[in-house]
Structure formats: C-alpha cells, structure tokens
Amino acid sequence: MPSSSTTRKRVARSPSPTYKLDDEEDYQPFVSVAQRRKEKLAKFTSWAGPSTQSAKRRQQEQQETEDAEKEQEREREQARRERTLLVEAQEVLSRKAAEDAQKSELQKAQEMDQEILDAIKSRRKLASDLELAQGIQYTESLNTSWRPPRYIRERSDADNKRIRDKYHILVEGEDVPPPIEHFVDMKVPEPLLDLFKANRIVSPTPIQLQGIPAAFAGRDLIGIAFTGSGKTLCFCLPLIMMALEEERKLPFVRGEGPVGVILCPSRELANQTYDNVVSWCAALGRSGKYPQLNTLLCIGGISMNEQAHVMSKGIHIVIATPGRLIDMLEKRKFTFNNCKYLCMDEADRMIDLGFEDDVRNIMSFFKAQRQTLLFSATMPKKIQDFAQQSLIRPVLVNVGRAGAANLDVLQVVEYVKQEAKMVYLLECLQKTAPPVIIFSENKNEVDDIQEYLLLKGVEAVAIHGSKTQEERQYAIKSFKSGAKDVMVASGVASKGLDFNDIQHVIIFTMPKEIEDYVHQIGRTGRSGRTGIATTFVNMNTPEPTLLDLKYLLLEAGQKVPPFLATIEDTQGGFGTGNGRGGRTLNRDYVIIITCQHITLLLASMAFVHPSRAGLVPRRASPEYSDYRPAPPRHIDETPRQGGGYGPSRQGYEPRQNHDMMESRRVQRASAVVDIWPPSPKAPAREISRKKSKRERSRSLSTDSSEEEYRRRKKERKRRRAARRERSRSPDDADEWVVKAVSAPAVAPPPIPPLADADAEAGSDSDDSLGPQPLVKQQAATKRIDEREYGGSLLRGEGSAMAAFLQDGTESRIPRRGEIGLTSDEIAQFENAGYVMSGSRHRRMNAVRIRKENQVISAEEKRGILKLQKEERERREAILREEFSELVSERLAAGTTTRQ
Numbered sequence: 001m002p003s004s005s006t007t008r009k010r011v012a013r014s015p016s017p018t019y020k021l022d023d024e025e026d027y028q029p030f031v032s033v034a035q036r037r038k039e040k041l042a043k044f045t046s047w048a049g050p051s052t053q054s055a056k057r058r059q060q061e062q063q064e065t066e067d068a069e070k071e072q073e074r075e076r077e078q079a080r081r082e083r084t085l086l087v088e089a090q091e092v093l094s095r096k097a098a099e100d101a102q103k104s105e106l107q108k109a110q111e112m113d114q115e116i117l118d119a120i121k122s123r124r125k126l127a128s129d130l131e132l133a134q135g136i137q138y139t140e141s142l143n144t145s146w147r148p149p150r151y152i153r154e155r156s157d158a159d160n161k162r163i164r165d166k167y168h169i170l171v172e173g174e175d176v177p178p179p180i181e182h183f184v185d186m187k188v189p190e191p192l193l194d195l196f197k198a199n200r201i202v203s204p205t206p207i208q209l210q211g212i213p214a215a216f217a218g219r220d221l222i223g224i225a226f227t228g229s230g231k232t233l234c235f236c237l238p239l240i241m242m243a244l245e246e247e248r249k250l251p252f253v254r255g256e257g258p259v260g261v262i263l264c265p266s267r268e269l270a271n272q273t274y275d276n277v278v279s280w281c282a283a284l285g286r287s288g289k290y291p292q293l294n295t296l297l298c299i300g301g302i303s304m305n306e307q308a309h310v311m312s313k314g315i316h317i318v319i320a321t322p323g324r325l326i327d328m329l330e331k332r333k334f335t336f337n338n339c340k341y342l343c344m345d346e347a348d349r350m351i352d353l354g355f356e357d358d359v360r361n362i363m364s365f366f367k368a369q370r371q372t373l374l375f376s377a378t379m380p381k382k383i384q385d386f387a388q389q390s391l392i393r394p395v396l397v398n399v400g401r402a403g404a405a406n407l408d409v410l411q412v413v414e415y416v417k418q419e420a421k422m423v424y425l426l427e428c429l430q431k432t433a434p435p436v437i438i439f440s441e442n443k444n445e446v447d448d449i450q451e452y453l454l455l456k457g458v459e460a461v462a463i464h465g466s467k468t469q470e471e472r473q474y475a476i477k478s479f480k481s482g483a484k485d486v487m488v489a490s491g492v493a494s495k496g497l498d499f500n501d502i503q504h505v506i507i508f509t510m511p512k513e514i515e516d517y518v519h520q521i522g523r524t525g526r527s528g529r530t531g532i533a534t535t536f537v538n539m540n541t542p543e544p545t546l547l548d549l550k551y552l553l554l555e556a557g558q559k560v561p562p563f564l565a566t567i568e569d570t571q572g573g574f575g576t577g578n579g580r581g582g583r584t585l586n587r588d589y590v591i592i593i594t595c596q597h598i599t600l601l602l603a604s605m606a607f608v609h610p611s612r613a614g615l616v617p618r619r620a621s622p623e624y625s626d627y628r629p630a631p632p633r634h635i636d637e638t639p640r641q642g643g644g645y646g647p648s649r650q651g652y653e654p655r656q657n658h659d660m661m662e663s664r665r666v667q668r669a670s671a672v673v674d675i676w677p678p679s680p681k682a683p684a685r686e687i688s689r690k691k692s693k694r695e696r697s698r699s700l701s702t703d704s705s706e707e708e709y710r711r712r713k714k715e716r717k718r719r720r721a722a723r724r725e726r727s728r729s730p731d732d733a734d735e736w737v738v739k740a741v742s743a744p745a746v747a748p749p750p751i752p753p754l755a756d757a758d759a760e761a762g763s764d765s766d767d768s769l770g771p772q773p774l775v776k777q778q779a780a781t782k783r784i785d786e787r788e789y790g791g792s793l794l795r796g797e798g799s800a801m802a803a804f805l806q807d808g809t810e811s812r813i814p815r816r817g818e819i820g821l822t823s824d825e826i827a828q829f830e831n832a833g834y835v836m837s838g839s840r841h842r843r844m845n846a847v848r849i850r851k852e853n854q855v856i857s858a859e860e861k862r863g864i865l866k867l868q869k870e871e872r873e874r875r876e877a878i879l880r881e882e883f884s885e886l887v888s889e890r891l892a893a894g895t896t897t898r899q
C-alpha cells in the first residue's frame with residue numbers, strides 16, 4: 001500500500017517564547033479609557049495654573065454654603081414641626097392685627113362697608129322669578145280666620161311684654177301677635193290637645209307660645225330657638241289648621257293641593273316631620289269632628305309609587321327635600337296653585353349651604369302670596385337680615401341668642417391626640433349608658449369608627465350621605481328602637497333629628513362651623529331633659545373654631561378647659577373671619593349698625609349670597625345628598641297669557657282640567673268656614689287682672705258719673721256686709737227660700753219701660769249682674785214659655801222660670817247671697833216680672849237640679865244605712881251557717897272513711 005510507505009517529515013519548530021513575569025520594568029498596568037481620559041483632563045486642568053485652583057476653592061466654598069443652608073432649613077423644619085398649629089395661627093393673627101392697627105378707623109369701616117355692599121349687591125330677595133321680574137311686592141300678611149280669645153286681645157302691651165320677658169322671648173316686627181301661655185287659649189282642637197297630653201306635651205314651650213299665635217295669625221315668621229325646644233310643632237300646627245280650613249271649604253279632589261309645604265335639608269329630618277304630621281292629622285281624623293288630611297312625603301331615595309295611595313287623592317300637606325320636590329313639580333305630579341304656606345326647617349343651613357337656588361326655584365312655582373316661615377336653632381344675623389328682606393311684615397321670634405347652645409347639655413371639651421382618639425373613644429363610651437351618638441365630619445372616618453366599635457363588640461350603626469337610603473333608614477330605625485346602642489353619624493344626622501333620650505353625644509371631629517357643633521350637641525338634652533356632649537379637639541382643630549367653641553362654652557356657663565382658655569382672640573372680638581358662628585355675631589351686629597343707612601338705601605336692591613361675593617367659600621354640603629344645582633332656567637322675556645315671565649308651567653296642563661281646578665280654587669277662596677273651637681273664657685287669674693268694663697268706662701267718665709259710681713260701690717259694700725252678717729246669724733240655716741205665691745200664677749205685672757232694660761243690657765251681657773227684664777209684655781191669658789223670657793236663657797231655664805211664675809208654688813229661687821240680692825229683693829224683682837239673667841239663672845237651675853236629684857233626706861239616708869246593715873248581717877249569717885254545715889259534713893265524711 002503506497003500510503004503506508006509515505007514517511008513523515010520532521011519539522012523543526014521554533015522555540016516557544018519565554019515570559020518574564022517577574023520583569024517589572026516594562027510592565028504597563030491596564031488603565032481603562034475612561035480613567036485615562038479623566039487623567040488627561042486632570043493634566044490639562046493642572047496646566048491651567050493658579051486660577052483653576054481658586055475656582056476649585058470657590059466650588060468648595062459654594063458646596064459648604066449649600067450644606068449650611070440645608071442644615072439651617074432642616075433645623076427650621078424641625079422647629080416648625082415642633083410648634084403647634086395654634087402657635088402658628090396666633091402668629092399669623094398677631095401679624096394681621098399689627099397690620100390692622102396701622103390702618104385708620106375710617107379705612108377699616110370703609111373695608112367693612114365695602115364687604116357688606118359686595119354681599120348685598122348681587123343678592124336677590126328670596127322670591128320667585130316671576131315676582132322679581134314683575135316687581136310684585138306684597139305688603140300685607142296673609143289673612144286668616146284665627147283670632148285670639150277676647151281676653152288676650154284686650155291684654156295690654158305691658159302685660160304681653162311681661163309674659164315675653166318671663167320666657168326670655170325676644171320679638172321684632174310690627175304689631176306682633178300676643179303670646180299665649182296655654183294651648184286651649186290658642187284654640188288648638190281638642191283631639192290634638194288629648195294627643196299632646198298623652199305625649200306629655202302639656203303647655204307650650206317659649207317658641208311655641210309666641211310662634212304659634214304669630215303663625216296662626218298668618219304672619220311670616222323667623223323662629224329661632226335652641227335645639228329640642230319644639231319648633232316642629234310650631235310650624236306644623238298652623239299648616240294643619242290651614243289645611244283643615246281649606247278642606248272644609250271644599251274637599252280636595254285628585255290633582256288638587258297641596259295647601260302648604262315644609263322643606264327640610266335632609267331626608268331623615270323630612271321623614272321625622274312627616275311622621276309627626278301624620279300622627280297629628282290622624283288624631284284629628286279619628287275624632288270624627290275634623291276631615292281626614294292627606295300628607296305626602298317627597299324625598300329622594302324612595303319610590304313615589306309607594307305613596308300612590310296619597311297621590312290618588314287631593315294632597316293637603318307636602319313634606320319634602322328640595323331636590324325631589326323640584327323634580328315632582330317639574331313633572332307636574334302636583335302643583336302649587338293652591339299652596340299658601342312654605343316653611344323651611346333649619347332654614348339657615350338651607351339658604352347658606354347651597355340650597356338657595358333650589359329654594360328660589362321652588363318659590364317660582366307659587367301662584368299667589370304665601371305665608372313663609374323660617375325656623376332654626378342657629379341663624380346668623382346675615383341670614384336673618386336676608387330673610388327678613390324676603391318676607392312680608394315678618395315677625396322674628398327669638399328664644400335665647402341665635403346659635404346659642406342648649407343649656408340642658410353639659411359640654412365637655414377634651415384634648416385628644418389624633419392617634420389616640422379611637423382608643424379613647426371606648427373609654428369615653430363608658431361615661432353614660434346608651435344610646436350614644438358619635439359625630440364625625442368625614443364619611444370614611446364614620447365607617448372606620450363603626451368598624452372599630454363592631455370589632456370591640458359595641459352594637460353600632462353608621463349613617464352618612466354615601467349610604468343607600470335603605471341603609472340610612474335601617475340605621476335610624478334600629479337606633480331609634482333601641483336595638484343598637486351607638487350611632488356613628490356624619491353631619492347628615494345632626495340637624496333636627498329627635499331620638500329618644502340620647503344620653504351622650506361624642507363629637508369625634510369638631511366641625512368647622514360652630515353652628516354645626518350646636519346642632520350636633522343638640523341631639524341630647526331635648527325637651528327639658530339633660531345630656532352630655534364630649535368633644536375631642538387637638539392641634540388639627542382650626543384655631544378660629546376653637547375660639548368660637550371657647551366663647552360658646554363661656555356663654556353657656558360651662559367649664560372652659562385650660563388649653564382653650566389660653567387661646568386669645570387677637571382680633572379683639574371681631575370674630576373668626578368665617579363671618580357666621582357664635583361670637584362672629586358681634587361682628588355681624590357691628591356691620592349691621594354701621595351699614596344701617598346703606599341697607600336702607602339698598603332696601604329695594606337685590607341681595608347676593610356672600611359666597612358669590614367671595615366672603616364665604618361656597619359649597620354644597622356633600623352630606624345633603626339631595627342637593628342638585630338648580631337646572632339652568634330660561635327666562636322668557638315675552639309676557640305670557642297668564643301674565644308674567646318665565647317658563648310657562650300652565651302650558652302642560654290640559655285646559656279643561658285647568659279651568660275646573662281654577663274654578664274650584666276661586667270657589668274655595670270665596671267660601672267662609674270656621675274651624676276654630678270657641679274662644680275659651682278668661683281664667684280667673686286673668687279676670688282679676690283685667691279691668692272691668694265699669695272700671696274702664698270710669699276712667700273715661702265725667703265727674704257726675706264718678707260720683708254715681710262711688711255711691712253704687714258704697715251701696716254694694718253695705719249690702720255685702722249685711723249679707724255676711726246675716727249668714728253668720730244662727731237662724732239663717734234655712735237653705736231654700738220658698739216664694740210665697742198666694743194665688744195661682746198670673747201674668748207678670750207690667751214690665752218697666754224698655755229703655756231701662758236696654759240700659760241694663762247694654763253692658764256686657766255675660767258679666768251683668770241682677771235680673772233681666774222680659775222682652776215684651778205678654779197677654780194676660782197667654783201661657784208664657786222660654787222664648788218670652790229672653791234669648792239669654794238656656795233651653796229649659798225659661799220653662800222652669802215660666803213654671804215658677806205660672807204654676808208652681810214650690811218652685812225655688814237661688815239661695816240668698818248667690819246672686820248678690822236678698823230674697824226679698826229677688827221677690828220684688830220677680831213680682832215686677834223680671835227673670836234672672838242668663839248666668840245667674842244657670843246657677844239657679846243647677847241648684848234646682850241638684851236639689852231635685854237629692855231624693856233622700858238625712859232621715860231616709862239613716863234608714864237606708866240601717867237597712868243595709870241589717871241586710872249585711874243577714875247575708876253574713878247565711879254564709880256562716882253554710883260554712884259550718886260544710887265543715888260538719890267534711891268532718892263526718894272523714895270519720896266514716898277512718899272507720
């Protein structure tokens with residue numbers, strides 16, 4: 001094989017290189033490119049000489065300064081953190097005070113005036129667009145059929161003032177109706193009085209005793225009274241009475257009504273007012289004396305189908321939240337054609353918290369003048385002023401200061417660090433027994449608190465604006481019924497809700513506005529009971545709020561904790577700047593005085609919401625979930641058929657139906673009915689205070705009549721003394737004076753001339769003393785009946801008197817002294833043909849009946865008692881006998897069985 005034969009050639013290889021690792025002379029260490037560039041750069045800069053070095057120094061110095069500044073800033077930050085917000089706020093305020101001090105008094109006054117002018121300029125009256133556009137201005141209050149009882153009408157102004165002072169009631173306004181201290185005197189229907197009594201409502205509270213008469217009289221009203229003082233009754237009762245009257249005039253048919261509407265800022269409050277009104281109307285209806293009234297609850301979150309039964313009839317009263325009411329009115333579910341009454345509960349909150357446009361919108365649905373009532377426990381002066389401009393001859397009834405806390409609430413303010421609040425809450429709950437309400441401004445916090453309490457085993461429910469209507473209703477219901485001990489709530493439950501006997505209110509987070517605080521603590525200490533309110537504050541609580549709180553505590557005579565006491569008002573009593581709460585009223589007051597002349601000049605000008613003028617941040621409270629901004633309304637400039645401007649609401653209504661409703665409205669307006677119970681008589685205490693007619697006429701009389709009066713008075717005195725003397729004599733024991741009639745009754749002798757009779761009867765018929773003459777002379781043969789004896793006799797009395805004169809020899813006349821005449825004098829009058837006056841005769845009749853009913857003499861009575869005794873003894877004897885028989889039988893039976 002040739003391949004095998006090939007020989008391998010030897011190749012001489014070059015020797016392998018030798019590395020001299022330990023040779024360091026030529027060694028070049030690896031230097032990265034970046035490093036090399038850096039070195040090169042350094043070389044270049046070193047070539048730049050001494051100027052570069054100085055730049056380096058500068059750089060270094062700069063660095064140092066920066067570091068120092070940073071250090072200082074850090075120290076400042078640390079110091080800032082260590083300082084409380086209160087100190088900071090105080091510094092700001094003192095800086096502001098120093099600035100203010102530099103301003104002249106004139107400048108300050110000008111600024112204030114400018115502030116209020118700005119507010120006034122763009123604010124319009126609370127009236128409908130139609131009224132504003134047409135310049136309709138009502139000058140007279142609504143006319144009603146209610147009149148106070150005569151004795152109250154005749155009461156002097158000084159007496160009225162005395163009553164108001166007694167109850168600490170302040171009133172403003174022209175011709176204010178008198179205060180009335182009893183429901184009966186207000187002419188409240190009897191079925192309601194009974195119901196009130198059953199609910200322990202016996203006499204009116206101060207706001208009621210002045211507010212109800214004013215509202216009954218048809219006056220526009222601003223009612224301010226502390227929480228739990230019974231304002232609800234004060235504005236519901238007049239509406240109920242008005243509805244009763246309208247229904248009586250002409251019963252409401254489907255599509256008619258309502259007569260009046262009550263607006264509430266929250267659904268829960270509307271629900272509660274609805275319950276009250278329904279129960280009061282039901283009591284009236286049940287009595288059978290008054291017609292049944294239909295009340296509609298009109299709030300968001302419920303289906304109106306649930307109330308289809310109400311809608312299918314005429315509606316008398318609507319209780320609503322603004323959003324749903326506008327919705328219903330716009331859908332023409334009902335109209336305000338017959339509506340004459342508008343009440344806003346918690347009115348300041350409604351006007352101030354973003355409902356103003358809604359309220360204005362609602363007002364534009366009214367077709368005629370209405371009676372407007374605004375009620376609240378808090379009513380800053382600005383709102384009062386604004387409201388007064390919008391009302392007609394308003395009466396302002398103020399019990400205590402607007403915005404003052406209820407004095408029945410013990411207020412405790414505690415400094416609790418934010419992180420310690422939750423734990424402290426549990427401890428705080430131990431203070432009292434349930435039920436307890438905890439308020440927090442923040443919905444998330446409300447949920448957190450509820451969760452925490454549930455975890456700790458506390459039966460708690462929560463309510464706030466983001467909960468569904470069912471959840472809200474469940475919370476209220478279970479808390480009211482006592483199934484849950486604690487309710488955690490946001491502001492939505494703070495106004496107007498009347499829970500049973502709340503023991504303790506805990507304010508977890510202090511609300512920014514002091515009015516909200518007043519409403520929140522007002523859930524306890526209601527209708528005369530006492531309660532506790534504990535409020536947590538800390539450095540997060542704004543200083544102005546703390547200041548308001550401090551002044552509120554001072555005003556209510558409560559303990560001010562040291563940390564609150566140290567806070568000083570650096571603005572010298574001129575308020576917190578929010579322009580509303582507590583102490584800020586001073587400021588409002590000053591503004592009103594300094595600007596009084598301007599206000600007068602601007603009386604006809606429109607008003608603006610302070611928020612629009614940039615005075616108060618405008619916000620719609622998120623708690624009021626019913627709040628919807630008013631839809632933009634197109635104001636049509638063309639006058640319409642019905643006269644007026646604005647969107648036509650009549651256009652939707654079928655003409656025929658409208659005509660019918662209109663004619664019914666006119667018919668109702670022209671009808672006159674009287675639903676008021678009769679005027680009660682003046683109670684004894686009033687009579688003693690009241691000047692008698694004679695006294696009054698005496699003050700106007702001449703000298704001769706004065707003499708005559710004295711003579712008569714003397715004569716009366718003499719007769720009275722003689723009567724007393726006789727009554728003391730032992731032989732005067734005979735009770736009855738029997739008129740001696742010698743012959744069968746004859747016609748009465750000729751009566752005195754009528755002129756005398758007139759003179760006698762001319763005085764007050766009820767109060768006149770002595771007998772009354774016959775109206776006309778009777779034929780001698782004619783049998784006389786009651787008619788002939790005058791209309792003043794009650795039925796039956798005349799016949800008795802006729803019988804007395806004609807038939808009876810045994811007829812009796814009253815006891816001596818009972819009518820201020822002796823029996824002889826009476827006999828003389830009787831013989832002359834007089835009969836007794838109405839009031840005296842009534843008494844005589846009563847005595848006669850009593851005597852006639854008294855069928856047994858003392859002798860007979862003794863006989864009866866004797867008989868009764870004998871009868872009792874007889875029966876006892878029988879019983880004894882029966883018993884001894886029974887015993888002997890048993891004994892005999894026992895002996896036989898033993899044998």
Ligand SMILES: Nc1ncnc2c1ncn2[C@@H]1O[C@H](COP(=O)(O)OP(=O)(O)OP(=O)(O)O)[C@@H](O)[C@H]1O
Pocket residue numbers: 199200201202203204205208225226227228229230231232233376377495496497498522526527
């Ligand atoms: N004349 C009265 N006498 C006794 N209790 C009354 C009287 N009038 C009302 N009340 C009771 O007082 C409680 C509080 O009444 P109401 O809710 O009307 O107070 P309010 O002034 O409207 O309170 P708020 O300002 O919180 O809304 C109710 O339970 C009510 O039944």
